[in-house]
Amino acid sequence: MGRLLNLWPLLAVLLAGSAGAAGKDVRATDAAGPPQCTYADYQGSSAGRPASPAANCLGGAASPYLRLHEADPVHWRPWGRAALAEAEASGRLIFLSIGYTACHWCHVMQRENFADEETARLMNSRFVNVLLDREEHPDVDATYQLAAATMGVPTGWPLNIVLMPDGKPVFGGTYFPPVRRLGMPAFTEFLTVIFEAYREFPADLAERAAEVSAALARASEGQEGEVSRAAFAAATRTLLGSIDSFYGGFEGGAKFPYLPALGALWRAHLRTGGPDFRQAVTLSLENMAQGGLYDHLGGGFARYATDPAWNIPHFEKVLDVNAQMIELMTDVWRETRSPLLAARVRQSVRFLFDDMRLPGGAFAATLDSDSEGREGAFYVWSAGEIDAVLGPDSDLFKRAYGVTAEGNWEGTNVLTRNTVTAAELAQSAGLDRAAIEARLDAARRRLHARRARRPRPMRDDKVLADWNGLAIAALTEAGAAFGEPKWIDAARRAFAFVEVTLGAKGRLRHSWSAGTAGPEAKLDDYAHMARAGLALFEITGEAGYLDRARAWMSAAGSLRDEGDGGYFMNAPGNTGAVPRIKVGYDDQMPAGNAVVADVLARLYYLTGDDGYRARSERTIGLFFGAAQEDPLSYGGMLGAADTLLGAVQVVVVGKRGEPATDALLEEVWRTSLPGRAVDVIAPGEALPQSHPAKGKGQIDGMPTAYVCIGTFCSLPVTGRSELAASLKEIRAMRVAPGAPPIQGYTKGR
Numbered sequence: 078m079g080r081l082l083n084l085w086p087l088l089a090v091l092l093a094g095s096a097g098a099a100g101k102d103v104r105a106t107d108a109a110g111p112p113q114c115t116y117a118d119y120q121g122s123s124a125g126r127p128a129s130p131a132a133n134c135l136g137g138a139a140s141p142y143l144r145l146h147e148a149d150p151v152h153w154r155p156w157g158r159a160a161l162a163e164a165e166a167s168g169r170l171i172f173l174s175i176g177y178t179a180c181h182w183c184h185v186m187q188r189e190n191f192a193d194e195e196t197a198r199l200m201n202s203r204f205v206n207v208l209l210d211r212e213e214h215p216d217v218d219a220t221y222q223l224a225a226a227t228m229g230v231p232t233g234w235p236l237n238i239v240l241m242p243d244g245k246p247v248f249g250g251t252y253f254p255p256v257r258r259l260g261m262p263a264f265t266e267f268l269t270v271i272f273e274a275y276r277e278f279p280a281d282l283a284e285r286a287a288e289v290s291a292a293l294a295r296a297s298e299g300q301e302g303e304v305s306r307a308a309f310a311a312a313t314r315t316l317l318g319s320i321d322s323f324y325g326g327f328e329g330g331a332k333f334p335y336l337p338a339l340g341a342l343w344r345a346h347l348r349t350g351g352p353d354f355r356q357a358v359t360l361s362l363e364n365m366a367q368g369g370l371y372d373h374l375g376g377g378f379a380r381y382a383t384d385p386a387w388n389i390p391h392f393e394k395v396l397d398v399n400a401q402m403i404e405l406m407t408d409v410w411r412e413t414r415s416p417l418l419a420a421r422v423r424q425s426v427r428f429l430f431d432d433m434r435l436p437g438g439a440f441a442a443t444l445d446s447d448s449e450g451r452e453g454a455f456y457v458w459s460a461g462e463i464d465a466v467l468g469p470d471s472d473l474f475k476r477a478y479g480v481t482a483e484g485n486w487e488g489t490n491v492l493t494r495n496t497v498t499a500a501e502l503a504q505s506a507g508l509d510r511a512a513i514e515a516r517l518d519a520a521r522r523r524l525h526a527r528r529a530r531r532p533r534p535m536r537d538d539k540v541l542a543d544w545n546g547l548a549i550a551a552l553t554e555a556g557a558a559f560g561e562p563k564w565i566d567a568a569r570r571a572f573a574f575v576e577v578t579l580g581a582k583g584r585l586r587h588s589w590s591a592g593t594a595g596p597e598a599k600l601d602d603y604a605h606m607a608r609a610g611l612a613l614f615e616i617t618g619e620a621g622y623l624d625r626a627r628a629w630m631s632a633a634g635s636l637r638d639e640g641d642g643g644y645f646m647n648a649p650g651n652t653g654a655v656p657r658i659k660v661g662y663d664d665q666m667p668a669g670n671a672v673v674a675d676v677l678a679r680l681y682y683l684t685g686d687d688g689y690r691a692r693s694e695r696t697i698g699l700f701f702g703a704a705q706e707d708p709l710s711y712g713g714m715l716g717a718a719d720t721l722l723g724a725v726q727v728v729v730v731g732k733r734g735e736p737a738t739d740a741l742l743e744e745v746w747r748t749s750l751p752g753r754a755v756d757v758i759a760p761g762e763a764l765p766q767s768h769p770a771k772g773k774g775q776i777d778g779m780p781t782a783y784v785c786i787g788t789f790c791s792l793p794v795t796g797r798s799e800l801a802a803s804l805k806e807i808r809a810m811r812v813a814p815g816a817p818p819i820q821g822y823t824k825g826r
Contacts, residue, residue, distance in 0.1 A: 150197035178537035179393035179443035244653020245286035302702030325361030338712030376428030438570030546605025557746035604672035661700030667713025682754035685765025720752030731780030
């Protein structure tokens with residue numbers, strides 16, 4: 078790469094904050110001018126150029142995140158072919174900033190840089206500036222996050238990345254301050270050095286961009302591995318070794334829940350009965366539920382914590398994390414009957430209904446971390462504020478929730494319940510635990526009412542198909558487990574909204590906001606809505622939900638790589654000249670390929686269609702080598718493998734609505750069986766030819782259940798207690814007696 082090999086270390090030195098060539102100040106003097114185009118004008122331009130290139134073109138955007146930036150002096154363009162066409166026609170680099178409404182550091186970046194007139198003049202004179210809502214375009218975000226990782230620069234949000242005019246990435250980072258600070262270069266320094274490098278060495282930068290794109294293509298090839306029980310067991314044992322044995326969760330700086338990975342550990346416990354797997358999951362959930370990650374007044378969980386003890390959250394609340402928390406807590410409660418988890422499930426469902434549900438029944442995407450221009454302002458308390466609200470009950474509450482005059486975060490208090498045990502609190506107060514909890518509950522209600530007077534964080538009302546799919550599945554499972562039909566009704570309404578508002582001719586759109594449908598569906602949309610359909614089908618018995626799941630899996634087939642296996646995130650053309658990627662690793666939710674593989678495996682067990690099994694096995698196999706090496710990042714794929722290798726199949730021969738049949742089903746819904754496949758058939762109704770319970774019927778004319786794995790089925794049972802024992806016995810069978818082993822994946826099969 079010639080001269081770039083000498084220049085690139087200078088860029089790295091600068092961006093690491095060390096002494097180096099920062100480049101001269103090349104700020105331009107052109108004025109930003111008034112906005113002269115709109116989002117619709119720009120997106121609809123057949124020539125790929127807006128009405129005026131000297132304009133911010135975000136006015137009228139459906140995305141709340143883009144609308145937050147429509148008054149910026151930066152000449153923002155929305156992501157799309159028109160922006161790429163403008164860059165190629167002008168020969169300018171693209172400055173791409175990726176963020177979302179609830180992101181605190183995105184707001185800081187806007188206040189410090191994008192709202193600054195001088196910085197905007199520099200950006201406008203040198204770059205085609207593109208702003209992207211990562212929740213609207215998760216495929217584009219995932220592509221450039223992977224590109225950033227490939228280039229060895231930080232990832233996360235905001236992601237600020239410079240692209241060649243054809244969309245290939247060159248360099249980037251996350252947050253940049255307006256002046257050099259704490260080892261970080263100033264934002265204008267970053268832009269100046271990249272621009273100077275492009276002006277002096279355009280061919281070298283183009284070569285570098287081509288290398289990054291080639292690395293992206295290689296990263297999408299997957300790392301194959303044999304799909305076997307032994308491999309699953311080894312991977313989950315490795316995963317167990319990275320658990321934080323004191324606070325739960327996984328070791329590291331910032332504490333993310335990594336819910337797909339915890340789900341894989343829970344499956345390992347159910348299969349083996351291993352107490353260490355169980356302890357890892359219950360410890361993690363209990364600490365999340367008692368720490369500041371959980372909102373003790375309004376319910377719901379923040380996206381992650383910034384400390385090992387889960388006490389200091391990054392205050393944004395997002396639908397996908399809360400949906401996964403509800404579903405995993407429900408599944409663990411099915412086994413443990415933990416009162417704490419039961420309470421947190423109920424409170425988190427109430428949070429979804431009170432704070433996230435939209436007219437029509439679907440759920441909004443996020444609640445902002447900031448309000449009144451400050452992170453966490455809505456959620457934190459001073460000791461004096463609590464004294465003023467609670468009066469004589471203040472001392473008990475402050476002791477229970479770790480409130481001090483000094484505070485635990487920036488001079489204020491994030492409420493937690495993990496600083497004193499219930500027994501210690503009862504002893505110090507001279508009251509029994511029931512009396513203390515009653516007083517604390519009353520105090521929480523008073524504080525919640527007072528907090529409601531504060532300016533609320535902004536809610537991003539986008540409806541995302543994939544995140545709503547997660548919420549629908551979670552509400553359906555929780556409603557069945559806890560005997561709450563209203564939760565299932567809410568799941569039905571959300572499902573109907575997505576199907577009608579975002580669906581057409583068997584396909585989906587990814588998002589809907591302000592009355593406008595967003596981009597075409599991504600892999601994750603089809604995967605999670607199909608999974609939601611399976612949950613509603615099993616629990617309601619309505620065949621239409623199964624039909625929708627099968628149709629959406631068929632639609633997802635257009636994203637399948639017929640040559641090498643696996644599924645691309647999107648259709649061609651969404652990321653310019655950058656190759657499409659196939660993602661097997663989890664982000665804050667399980668990878669789309671993992672969810673597709675799990676759904677395909679369950680469809681195989683429900684329908685007997687061996688094509689589903691073959692596609693599931695090939696998809697898992699494509700990524701299973703990587704899952705064994707890095708199980709923390711591939712928890713979703715491990716869960717899919719567990720389903721494929723031996724889903725518990727339950728057949729109830731009876732009629733829904735009859736008390737004896739419903740009693741058997743209630744036992745199934747209250748038992749932890751991730752990846753299960755449930756059929757309810759009338760006497761004499763046929764199962765698929767390959768089903769191990771085919772031909773089995775009722776005993777003495779009573780509703781009868783059979784529990785199967787592989788080719789093996791339990792003896793018929795007619796009572797709940799017998800069924801409970803059979804479910805747990807079959808669940809723990811690692812290999813079904815007499816069943817041939819599932820063959821390992823081989824490429825090209």
